[in-house]
Each structure stands twice: as C-alpha cells, then as structure tokens.
Amino acid sequence: MIQKKNNIGIIAFVLLAFLVTAPLYARNWKSPDDQKDKKSYLKFDATTASQGEALYNANCASCHGTPGKNNSLKSLNPIPPDLSTKASQQLTDGELLYIVTNGAGLMPSFKNILSEEKEWLIISYLRGFNKEYVQQLSKFDPAKSKLVKLTTTFDKASQSIIIQAIANEKTGVVAIAGAEVSLFVKRYFGNFQVDKSVKTDAMGKATIAFPTDIPGDKTGKLNVLVKMFEANYGEVQKTDSFDIGIPTDKPALNEKRAIWNVVSKAPLWVIGLYSMGLISFLMLLAYLLLNLRKIFKS
Ligand code: HEC
Structure with missing residues (x-):
C-alpha cells in the first residue's frame, strides 16, 4: 500500500517536473538553411564582447537576464532561455543572428532597432560564455x-x-x-x-x-x-x-495649455483649482488668527 503511494508520488513528481521544464526546451523557431551558415565579418575579441555586453544589457537583459545567472523573465511562455547554456550555445552564429534579427513568438525582432554589426557585437559577448567556441570568420571584407x-x-x-x-x-x-x-x-x-x-x-x-x-x-x-x-x-x-507625406500641422507638445506644460501654460482649471485652494487656506488661517486674538483679549 505504502509502495503504491510512493509510485504515484514519483509519477506525479516526474510529470510536474516535465510540465514545469517543458517550456524551457520548447523551441518554436528554425532559421532557414542559408541563414544558418552565415558567419560574422567582425572578429570577436574582448573589445567587441564588451561593446556587445552594453548592447545586451540595454536590449536583451530585461527578458533573458544575465547570462549564467539563470535569472530570465520566468513569467513568459516559453521562458526566454539563459543564453549562456549549452542548448543556446549549440546554435550556430547564423542561427543566433537570425533569431535576433527576426524574432520568434514573444522574442521581438530587432531588425529595425539594431544594425547587423550591433547584433554581431551582442553575439560576440554571448560567445564569451562558451569555452569551446571557436569563431569562423566570414570572408566578407x-x-x-x-x-x-x-x-x-x-x-x-x-x-x-x-x-x-x-x-x-x-x-x-x-x-x-x-x-x-x-x-x-x-x-x-x-x-x-x-x-x-x-x-x-x-x-x-x-x-x-x-x-x-x-x-x-x-x-x-x-x-x-x-x-x-x-x-x-x-x-x-x-x-x-x-516631400511626399501628407502635410500635417501638429502643434508642438509645449505649444498648448496642458498639464505637462510650464506654469504659465498650465490648463486654466489647474490654475483655478490651485488658486482657490490657496485662497481658502489663507482665509482659514485669517479666521483662526482672528479667533486666537479674541481668546487673548478675553
Ligand atoms: C520580450 C522579451 C525578449 C527580449 C527583449 C529578447 N528576447 Fe530573446 N527570446 C525571448 C523568448 C520568449 C525566446 C524563446 C523563443 C521561442 O523559443 O519561442 C527567446 C529566444 C531567444 C534566442 C534563442 C535561444 C534558444 O536557445 O532557442 C536567442 C538567441 C535570443 N532570444 C537572443 C536575444 C537577444 C540577443 C536579445 C537582445 C538583442 C533578445 N533575445 C531579446 C524573449 C526575449
């Protein structure tokens, strides 16, 4: 009887472990074959890695966390992998470039945000976490x-x-x-x-x-x-x-009266409300002082 209970416990545990970790291993993107073999024309070294680190921190760390620290954003599904792990490091340079450029699912595309050179800098930084990595350079000059x-x-x-x-x-x-x-x-x-x-x-x-x-x-x-x-x-x-757009005459953000503008251009209701508050406060103060004077006199 006890034996049986244990078995169920083990099965439940394995099942749970699988359900919890399954999103970690699910990869629902694949780069086209001609992209897979693409190589960097930048030689990866300490300088490119440190430039890449700054770019990584600005663009990627919010989701993927710090490489090696397993602190990626766990609320996403699939969980953005820690890119220093073997699973991600097994990807070719071309595959890494492909996913950063094009994105997949919750992984955003960086096509319009990062130039190819900046993407290679980030990849250079990521390869620093892989001791076995040997770079193959592209012949492109x-x-x-x-x-x-x-x-x-x-x-x-x-x-x-x-x-x-x-x-x-x-x-x-x-x-x-x-x-x-x-x-x-x-x-x-x-x-x-x-x-x-x-x-x-x-x-x-x-x-x-x-x-x-x-x-x-x-x-x-x-x-x-x-x-x-x-x-x-x-x-x-x-x-x-x-000159091929539709002429649009949008006032600048600081032209009109608005709540975010300088005091003299604040909305009238804000000025009114503020002044009324100030006046009521001063009147209350005057009233109190008058009464105090009365008390002293008596
Ligand atoms: C909004 C969150 C988010 C941001 C920002 C983000 N990613 Fe991702 N990334 C993901 C998710 C989620 C996945 C998993 C995609 C999948 O497999 O469906 C992923 C997958 C990847 C993969 C594939 C890893 C593997 O083993 O399959 C790489 C490489 C990657 N991201 C690199 C980057 C880089 C480099 C940046 C910054 C330039 C970045 N990501 C920014 C969410 C993000």
Whole structure:
C-alpha cells in the first residue's frame, strides 16, 4: 500500500517536473538553411564582447537576464532561455543572428532597432560564455561596404521610390545586383518599414511603392531610411528626405495649455483649482488668527 503511494508520488513528481521544464526546451523557431551558415565579418575579441555586453544589457537583459545567472523573465511562455547554456550555445552564429534579427513568438525582432554589426557585437559577448567556441570568420571584407553608393529618387508617376545600388570598384563602377533593399520611414520612436524588402535587378535597381497616406511634417516632408544588404558588400544605409507625406500641422507638445506644460501654460482649471485652494487656506488661517486674538483679549 505504502509502495503504491510512493509510485504515484514519483509519477506525479516526474510529470510536474516535465510540465514545469517543458517550456524551457520548447523551441518554436528554425532559421532557414542559408541563414544558418552565415558567419560574422567582425572578429570577436574582448573589445567587441564588451561593446556587445552594453548592447545586451540595454536590449536583451530585461527578458533573458544575465547570462549564467539563470535569472530570465520566468513569467513568459516559453521562458526566454539563459543564453549562456549549452542548448543556446549549440546554435550556430547564423542561427543566433537570425533569431535576433527576426524574432520568434514573444522574442521581438530587432531588425529595425539594431544594425547587423550591433547584433554581431551582442553575439560576440554571448560567445564569451562558451569555452569551446571557436569563431569562423566570414570572408566578407567590411571595407567593401565603403565602395557602395546608394541613390534614392522618388518617381511621381508610379508613386514609388527607386533605389539604385552601385559600387565604385577599382575596375570601374558596377551595379550591385541581387542585393536586398528595405525602405523605412523615420519616426520619433524607431523606424517603420514601407512594404516588403525587395531584391535589386541587374542594373542594381529596386522599386518600392510608396503609400500616399503617410503624415509628414508641416510641408509634408518625410525622412526615409534605405538599407541595403548584399553578401559581398555587407550592410549599407542611407537617409534622405522627400516631400511626399501628407502635410500635417501638429502643434508642438509645449505649444498648448496642458498639464505637462510650464506654469504659465498650465490648463486654466489647474490654475483655478490651485488658486482657490490657496485662497481658502489663507482665509482659514485669517479666521483662526482672528479667533486666537479674541481668546487673548478675553
Ligand atoms: C520580450 C522579451 C525578449 C527580449 C527583449 C529578447 N528576447 Fe530573446 N527570446 C525571448 C523568448 C520568449 C525566446 C524563446 C523563443 C521561442 O523559443 O519561442 C527567446 C529566444 C531567444 C534566442 C534563442 C535561444 C534558444 O536557445 O532557442 C536567442 C538567441 C535570443 N532570444 C537572443 C536575444 C537577444 C540577443 C536579445 C537582445 C538583442 C533578445 N533575445 C531579446 C524573449 C526575449
């Protein structure tokens, strides 16, 4: 009888342990094969690791905790893994880059927040927790990205932005074909992507349709950011501005009377309420003093 009870206890314990730890091992993302083998063009060393640590603390630690301390945010499901553990370290550099760029489930995408270089810096920091890790560098030469010239023009007829990528090679100017280009509109809080990423053609050109309903500033000016990525030339960015938004005349945050503004521009009801409070207080004080005087006199 006692024996049986124990068995049930063990089964229940194992089941519970499984249920509790199962989310730890569930991985519901997979990087495409061509991303898996991608390698960093940055050589990982103490400097890149410490730059990566700062970026990790600012962007990742809130969920993943400090590597090696197993203090990730346990209220999420699946629980963000401690990235120093073997399970995560078994991922290739390309897989790590893939998930940071694209996200999965509750893991946010950092595509519009971190450049590829910054992502590699973070990965450099994470690899510092893996004694067995030996870096394989990509053959890509970052100096090549300096040769790239991006031009952006707005074509009114087709309401689209035409991007051309060329490289000033020693041998002459070459069009960069097959590069992935993305277009973003710059906003106060991050950038938002216009349409999908497209590939450049044989002329190094790509066309991205631009919506007609994006609010710009007073004159309709919009700041756009173009990102290009190509395996040999790496990632190149360029910002530009065009008068292609809807002119929007939003008053500045400190123009109107508002509760967050300076005293002279506080809402009238706040000033009224404050003054009334002050007057009542002073009147009460005067009343008390008068009565005190009466008491003394008597
Ligand atoms: C909002 C919380 C959150 C933030 C912020 C976050 N992550 Fe994650 N991350 C997760 C979750 C949840 C998972 C598990 C995803 C899954 O498997 O479904 C995950 C998974 C991962 C994985 C895969 C690990 C594995 O073993 O499968 C890596 C690598 C990773 N995150 C890196 C990062 C990096 C680097 C940053 C900062 C640039 C970051 N994460 C920011 C929540 C977050």
